[in-house]
Amino acid sequence: MNYKKYIFQSLVVLGALALSLVIDGVRAGVETAIGSDVSANELRAITVESWDRDYSGGGYGWEVHTDKDTKTRGPYQPVASNLQAEREVKLIKGTPADIKENIGRDDVRILGVKFAFTFPGYHVVTIRPPAVDHYIVERPRPYLNELALAENYKARSCYQNPALSNVFRTQRAQMIDCIVGVELPGEVHQISVWVLGRGNEYTLEGWVEDWKGDTHIFKFGSIDFVGWRPMTITIPKYVPQEVDSFPQIKTLVFKQFKIRSTPETSLETVYVFFDELRILTNIFEPHFDGAQIDFDRADCETKNRLIKLLRQHARRPEIYELRDCSKAPGPAQPIAEEQPTQPTQPQQ
Secondary structure, eight states: OOHHHHHHHHHHHHHHHHHHHHHHHOOSSOOOTTOOOGGGOOEEEEEEEOSOSOOSSSSOOSEEEETTOOOOOSSOOSEEEOSSEEEEEEEEEOOOTTOGGGTTOSSOEEEEEEEEESSOSOOEEEEEOOSSGGGEEEEEOGGGHHHHHHTTOOOOOSSSSGGGOOOOOOSSOOOEEEEESEEEOSEEEEEEEEEEEESOOOEEEEEEEOTTSOEEEEEEEEOOSEEEEEEEEEOOTTSOOBOSSSSOBOOEEEEEEEEEOOTTSOOSOEEEEEEEEEEEEEOOOOOOTTTTOOSSHHHHHHHHHHHHHHHHHOSSGGGSOOOOGGGSOOSOOOOOOOOOOOOOOOOO
16 A cells, blocks of 8 residues: 555645635634634523513513414503413423523523413414513614605614613614514524423424514424423524624524414413523624724724623623723814924033
């Protein structure tokens, strides 16, 4: 056997493989002057919703609706029923036994959902966050600004607490969408959720909105099983999550679950439970020489929002320091010219 030829062929194969990995790993857009090494891929599993805290103020956590609900005015009612359907939602103490870090804690909860239909058919159950500040995401829509101008539209805050708003204070017509959902930090690869099923013949979907405003529907699969099970979806490459400018990452928003039946689905009362909505994500964001320069306070606060998102989920949050936006440049002011200093005369 020609060992030299074998070694040469092996090196060629390894070199081609390494080149393909480099090409696949390169991200378009913003890069540092000297490039990035493998640490640029900060891939982490992050819990974005545990249902351990109640932001609804009513003990139900998220909202549940069916396509057979009677349309009524007023605040959301976690318990509702009519002649065609019933549904109820609440937070309950508990956790899957496989989530070891939750075992023995008294403050962990799961989302419990109950529903039933009178007649067979293609029924739909929607499970979504309540429209409160914690689940609000502001999305500027620059491509709709012409429409905003025609309607004499002025930018507004999506939050009940205006201090949470990232909208620029400007007289320019600016279209802002107020999205209700869970913002997903970083470049998301997968989304998973723990589901406790009881053998009911329904299927589970997840709805995700990208930064352009398009909604993508992904199928977790059937919940026709008994006990806790993690269910996972993979985010395809065609879902836009980055641009060629800073900040490069444009976050996705998880908007809701949908549970669907078919005419063959049995009509018994359904109990299903959810815990630990997680993502597998790359939270690396390039930092470059000049990122510390602010044009004004709005520019500073926009970068602080990105830093807060990174800090919340980074492995070393202390390296991401928030900027003091009170020191950002204000309006232009005349700059006094410095008088040239006169050379001192030597003493006689």
